[in-house]
Amino acid sequence: MIKGYLGIDIGSISTKGVVIDNKNNILASEYLWTEGDPMGAVKRLLKVLEKQLKGKDVKIVSVGTTGSARKLIGVMTNASVVKNEITAHAIGTTTLHPDVNTIFEIGGQDSKIIIIENGFVVDYAMNTLCAAGTGSFLSSQAHRLGVPVEEFGKIALTSQHPTNIAARCTVFAESDLVHKAQIGHKKEDIIAGLCKAVVTNYINNIGKGKKIKAPIVFQGGVSKNVGVKKAFEDAVGCEVLVDPNGHLMGAFGVAVLARKSGIEKSFSFDVADMEFKTTGFECPKCANHCEIICVFKDNELIDSWGNKCDNGAVKINRRNNG
Amino acid sequence: MKIGIPRALLYYKNEKLWTTFFDELGVEYIISPETNKEIVNAGANLAIDETCLPTKILLGHIDWLKDKCDMVFLPRVATAHGYGMCTKFLAQTDLVSNTFREHKLKLVFYNIDKRGTKAEYKAFKKMGKFLGFKRSQIKFAFFTAKQAQLYYEMFRTQNQERILQESKKNKVLVLAHAYNIADAFIGEPIVRALKQLDCEPIIAEYCDAKTCIKASTEISKTLPWAYNKHLVGAVSLLKDKVDGIVILTTFPCGPDSMVNEMIMHKVKNVPILVLTMDAQDATAGIETRLESYVDIINFKKERENE
Numbered sequence: 001m002i003k004g005y006l007g008i009d010i011g012s013i014s015t016k017g018v019v020i021d022n023k024n025n026i027l028a029s030e031y032l033w034t035e036g037d038p039m040g041a042v043k044r045l046l047k048v049l050e051k052q053l054k055g056k057d058v059k060i061v062s063v064g065t066t067g068s069a070r071k072l073i074g075v076m077t078n079a080s081v082v083k084n085e086i087t088a089h090a091i092g093t094t095t096l097h098p099d100v101n102t103i104f105e106i107g108g109q110d111s112k113i114i115i116i117e118n119g120f121v122v123d124y125a126m127n128t129l130c131a132a133g134t135g136s137f138l139s140s141q142a143h144r145l146g147v148p149v150e151e152f153g154k155i156a157l158t159s160q161h162p163t164n165i166a167a168r169c170t171v172f173a174e175s176d177l178v179h180k181a182q183i184g185h186k187k188e189d190i191i192a193g194l195c196k197a198v199v200t201n202y203i204n205n206i207g208k209g210k211k212i213k214a215p216i217v218f219q220g221g222v223s224k225n226v227g228v229k230k231a232f233e234d235a236v237g238c239e240v241l242v243d244p245n246g247h248l249m250g251a252f253g254v255a256v257l258a259r260k261s262g263i264e265k266s267f268s269f270d271v272a273d274m275e276f277k278t279t280g281f282e283c284p285k286c287a288n289h290c291e292i293i294c295v296f297k298d299n300e301l302i303d304s305w306g307n308k309c310d311n312g313a314v315k316i317n318r319r320n321n322g
Numbered sequence: 323m324k325i326g327i328p329r330a331l332l333y334y335k336n337e338k339l340w341t342t343f344f345d346e347l348g349v350e351y352i353i354s355p356e357t358n359k360e361i362v363n364a365g366a367n368l369a370i371d372e373t374c375l376p377t378k379i380l381l382g383h384i385d386w387l388k389d390k391c392d393m394v395f396l397p398r399v400a401t402a403h404g405y406g407m408c409t410k411f412l413a414q415t416d417l418v419s420n421t422f423r424e425h426k427l428k429l430v431f432y433n434i435d436k437r438g439t440k441a442e443y444k445a446f447k448k449m450g451k452f453l454g455f456k457r458s459q460i461k462f463a464f465f466t467a468k469q470a471q472l473y474y475e476m477f478r479t480q481n482q483e484r485i486l487q488e489s490k491k492n493k494v495l496v497l498a499h500a501y502n503i504a505d506a507f508i509g510e511p512i513v514r515a516l517k518q519l520d521c522e523p524i525i526a527e528y529c530d531a532k533t534c535i536k537a538s539t540e541i542s543k544t545l546p547w548a549y550n551k552h553l554v555g556a557v558s559l560l561k562d563k564v565d566g567i568v569i570l571t572t573f574p575c576g577p578d579s580m581v582n583e584m585i586m587h588k589v590k591n592v593p594i595l596v597l598t599m600d601a602q603d604a605t606a607g608i609e610t611r612l613e614s615y616v617d618i619i620n621f622k623k624e625r626e627n628e
Contacts, residue, residue, distance in 0.1 A: 123593070123618070
């Protein structure tokens with residue numbers, strides 16, 4: 001029997017799962033859409049992973065979760081490690097590329113830059129208020145141009161003269177894009193211009209004041225877009241690496257963390273068949289009106305959070321679930 | 323007669339001074355409760371968009387007080403420690419009186435517009451006379467109150483120095499104005515989150531003001547604002563004694579927007595995190611940022627130990 005470590009990264013747009021062994025080899029992996037239902041997505045994810053592991057005699061001994069729904073899924077899967085996505089990505093990338101100095105990451109709704117020195121994270125930055133220049137921006141523009149977002153990169157590479165598009169704000173970018181199309185710019189030029197705009201926006205906002213040093217790894221969903229990759233290379237003047245498993249890096253990183261934690265907790269793929277439910281309510285006990293989330297497993301309350309003070313604490317019957 | 327004291331802005335700088343002064347004179351007062359979401363929302367509805375979050379919160383507190391007292395206490399202060407202040411402290415009295423003009427809100431206040439140690443006493447004397455007290459009564463109440471505030475701050479400073487020496491945890495210097503760090507809506511969740519992450523928050527505001535202002539020249543000689551000088555001074559005093567610095571700013575703060583950049587340019591070798599808060603309460607983003615920031619501190623320590 002091989003010991004397996006499961007890492008799950010539940011983002012706003014996509015859910016990623018990776019199973020590794022104790023030498024960090026990937027035994028199974030899957031990437032699917034969250035579709036606004038993190039628990040449902042994880043159930044589907046677990047089913048696929050279980051199928052991939054069939055006949056390999058792997059036993060999952062530890063689970064790690066990351067991404068925006070890490071807490072919820074951590075409770076659901078009885079995780080040993082619940083880690084923020086910045087650390088998870090950094091750990092994942094430095095495990096595969098120990099010499100990396102800069103990580104660019106553009107996901108569905110957020111973008112970040114992580115600065116690494118000698119294998120340790122020393123600085124990071126994340127987009128703050130808006131999602132301009134992230135995956136969701138690109139896919140909404142692709143929709144507007146009537147091009148599938150998956151082909152965006154390929155089309156961008158055919159352009160000779162990328163159009164200049166203002167990308168500071170999604171709303172302005174959209175009106176600029178419409179204007180450029182109306183005055184006769186070619187579609188591939190506009191698409192290449194969009195890729196360039198994403199990069200300009202990223203370098204000016206997220207990368208502002210940061211020391212960008214090669215080797216650079218580019219990951220997150222948008223890294224699959226070769227147009228954006230090329231625009232990055234033009235902007236920083238050196239090669240930008242895209243790992244074939246770049247989209248799984250968060251899940252991989254948290255699996256590594258789960259392995260390193262040494263905490264082994266029972267886990268079974270049967271979780272996928274159990275019924276999990278969440279309810280949210282507004283706490284009426286004081287003027288803060290905290291939104292409290294309760295998680296139920298087979299109609300039994302297993303965890304709750306969201307309260308700012310003890311008034312809103314929901315009592316959990318610990319006797320029944322050890 | 324009952325005076326209403328808003329728990330906002332200058333309250334956090336003068337808590338003991340004000341309450342002791344009114345206690346000594348036997349003036350009845352009511353202090354608005356700790357900031358909560360209702361107060362923030364009420365304030366945001368009353369304010370124009372451009373005002374900063376702490377000003378919105380002030381308006382929320384006044385809104386809470388307006389029917390519960392006869393007069394609202396809100397001083398107009400232009401200088402502190404001989405240096406200038408953010409314009410909101412000069413403007414707040416007039417801003418509130420204008421915002422609540424249809425409500426015919428009565429205000430009681432003192433004005434400090436001159437530099438020097440006597441200005442504050444003179445200002446209190448004038449306000450005391452307005453409230454109908456004799457000079458001797460006011461003098462006694464003021465100096466007792468001044469003592470109380472002094473001892474309160476001294477105790478706070480000493481307590482923190484002890485923690486700084488004894489604590490074995492990761493020490494994180496939290497840079498935030500008095501009215502932000504102590505506010506239940508802005509600063510408290512950050513301090514609590516840092517403690518949960520097993521860090522020891524060191525509050526810049528709790529360092530001695532005069533020592534800090536003197537030390538601030540190491541980072542900038544020309545910084546004009548008294549409260550920012552205090553915070554910057556805390557950085558130059560403590561930057562080698564702490565493991566990290568968290569700068570907590572409210573949106574949109576004019577002085578901070580410049581001072582934060584300056585600190586980041588001039589202070590190296592200490593991980594710095596800037597957190598900007600606005601009226602939305604997005605604790606998830608804050609948690610992710612603080613968590614990964616504390617990871618960076620731990621990674622740095624690990625590397626230094628290797």
